[in-house]
Every structure is written in C-alpha cells, then in structure tokens.
Amino acid sequence: MGYQAHLRVWRGDAEGGELRDFTVEANEGEVVLDIIHRLQATQCSDLAVRWNCKAGKCGSCSAEINGRPRLMCMTRMSIFEPDEVITVTPIRTFPVIKDLVTDVSYNYQKAREVPSFSPPKDLQPGEYRMQQQDVNRSQEFRKCIECFLCQNVCHVIRDHEDNKANFAGPRFLMRIAELEMHPLDSLEENTGADRTAVAQSDHGLGFCNITKCCTEVCPENIKITDNALIPMKERVVDRKYDPILRLLPWRKR
Missing domain, CATH: 1.10.1060.10 (Alpha-helical ferredoxin)
Structure with a gap:
C-alpha cells in the first residue's frame, strides 16, 4: 500500500544551499533511493544524485539520512514511520558539488x-x-x-x-x-x-x-x-x- 512520504532534501551547490520539504509517493518494499528517483522524475528534474548499481555494491549513493551516513539504496523506507520526516543531506566531510553529490x-x-x-x-x-x-x-x-x-x-x-x-x-x-x-x-x-x-x-x-x-x-x-x-x-x-x-x-x- 502506498503512502505520501515526507522528505527534507538538501538543495544547493558549493556556494551554499538549504533543506527543502517535499511530499513524494512511497510504496511497499522501496528504499530511499527509489524515493529520491521519484522526486527527481516528478518534481525536481535538476536534482543531482550519484548512483550506479542500486544493489549496495558500487558505493556511489552515500548520503546522510536523518543524520546517519548510509547507502540510499540499502536504506529501506520501512525503517521509518509513515509520518516521519526523512532528511537526506550530502555526506559532510567532502565538498559539495551540487545537491547530494560531493567531491570525493x-x-x-x-x-x-x-x-x-x-x-x-x-x-x-x-x-x-x-x-x-x-x-x-x-x-x-x-x-x-x-x-x-x-x-x-x-x-x-x-x-x-x-x-x-x-x-x-x-x-x-x-x-x-x-x-x-x-x-x-x-x-x-x-x-x-x-x-x-x-x-x-x-x-x-x-x-x-x-x-x-x-x-x-x-x-x-x-x-x-x-x-x-x-x-x-x-x-x-x-x-x-x-x-x-x-x-x-x-x-x-
């Protein structure tokens, strides 16, 4: 059964940025990367996010989710409550290029x-x-x-x-x-x-x-x-x- 997930995603570049709120459809069995892709497809076509295998083996989709460093493709939406706000920010130690993409x-x-x-x-x-x-x-x-x-x-x-x-x-x-x-x-x-x-x-x-x-x-x-x-x-x-x-x-x- 689908529901509306509440996301707070960092948007910006090396000059600065801010957290922005979004509501995105989420379905059973999905991971955070699925939701970010849906946000990119439906609301923010210019959202920058790095990913490759979507199987936890390439290491590309690193981000900080609710303050904890994780792989977006291995973080299931089911670990969050449906009404919980999920904050997604770029990993903090390396310079931001754009949105969720950093210079590693x-x-x-x-x-x-x-x-x-x-x-x-x-x-x-x-x-x-x-x-x-x-x-x-x-x-x-x-x-x-x-x-x-x-x-x-x-x-x-x-x-x-x-x-x-x-x-x-x-x-x-x-x-x-x-x-x-x-x-x-x-x-x-x-x-x-x-x-x-x-x-x-x-x-x-x-x-x-x-x-x-x-x-x-x-x-x-x-x-x-x-x-x-x-x-x-x-x-x-x-x-x-x-x-x-x-x-x-x-x-x-």
Whole structure:
C-alpha cells in the first residue's frame, strides 16, 4: 500500500544551499533511493544524485539520512514511520558539488599514495602460493566497496580540514594493513620501505584514536578498527620499542 512520504532534501551547490520539504509517493518494499528517483522524475528534474548499481555494491549513493551516513539504496523506507520526516543531506566531510553529490577526489588521491602490492622479485606470475588462513585474514578487507562512509565519519578529517594532507583515513589505512598482512608482499625487501613505518610517517596512523565510528557505519560490516587499524598500531609499537626486534631486525617478519 502506498503512502505520501515526507522528505527534507538538501538543495544547493558549493556556494551554499538549504533543506527543502517535499511530499513524494512511497510504496511497499522501496528504499530511499527509489524515493529520491521519484522526486527527481516528478518534481525536481535538476536534482543531482550519484548512483550506479542500486544493489549496495558500487558505493556511489552515500548520503546522510536523518543524520546517519548510509547507502540510499540499502536504506529501506520501512525503517521509518509513515509520518516521519526523512532528511537526506550530502555526506559532510567532502565538498559539495551540487545537491547530494560531493567531491570525493581526496580519496582517490590518497589511494594513489599507497604503495602497491610488491611480490618477491624471483617469483613469477602463476607461482604465487598462499595458505588458506592467510587468504581468510585479508579477505574481509577486500569486501570494501569504497562508499567512503568510513572516511566521512572519521572525525580526524571531518572536524579538522588541515589534517587531510597528512591523514589517509580508515579506508586507506585498512588497505595498507591488508597489504602488510599479505605473506607475499615484499615491499621492504624490494624497496627498503616498511609498510607499518610508512603508515605511521606518511599516512597518519597515529592520528587514529580508535573510536570505531568507521566500523559502525560500514555497510559491509568490515571490522576496520579491530582487525586492521589496531593490529597495525600494535606492529608499529613493536617495531619501534620492542628491544628484541631492535637487536634482531631479521625477526620483524
């Protein structure tokens, strides 16, 4: 059975904007993105919204719904009361381009700064071998759809614009952790660069104070803090302060 949903949607651009009220038809089984599309089709043809798969796998339709960062395509209308006002605003950490679309190029810049996977030089393609337990360890991090909701809620960059130059954010610190855990990654042997040291010195791992807000909003339920960031922080401390590792550097790996 259909009903009239009450929406409050942010309209504007980089120069400024405001929340505007709309009434839009909603039907059983729909998600917030369906309602935004109907609003776009019937009342606001110039409404800017980014989306692609509508299946929770592309990460494009990130927004803040009633103040909580979510994917619009995975937020069912049934979680709201029919008479409830649903507020939809762009994710707050990144500059607005127009309406619900933000400029997330910061994230792609940080992605380019992460050293890529570096296999042993004497190992040829097709010769890679891993234990299943090593596959399982990093497989969780591969589920990331790069919706950047974790980046959006991280107060290190959300509340402090000047930190962006020196902090990669949870998504890319998790990427570094994933590579550092890979048994075939030989960046240190190949280049002399230690991933944990690079995470600390170049990507701002020390800024993270493990509030777990990134984990709370992850639509893939990746335990970013517990399984990636905290273990990497521990390894940074081990390498810097453990007297055995300082005396026997070959024990580091």
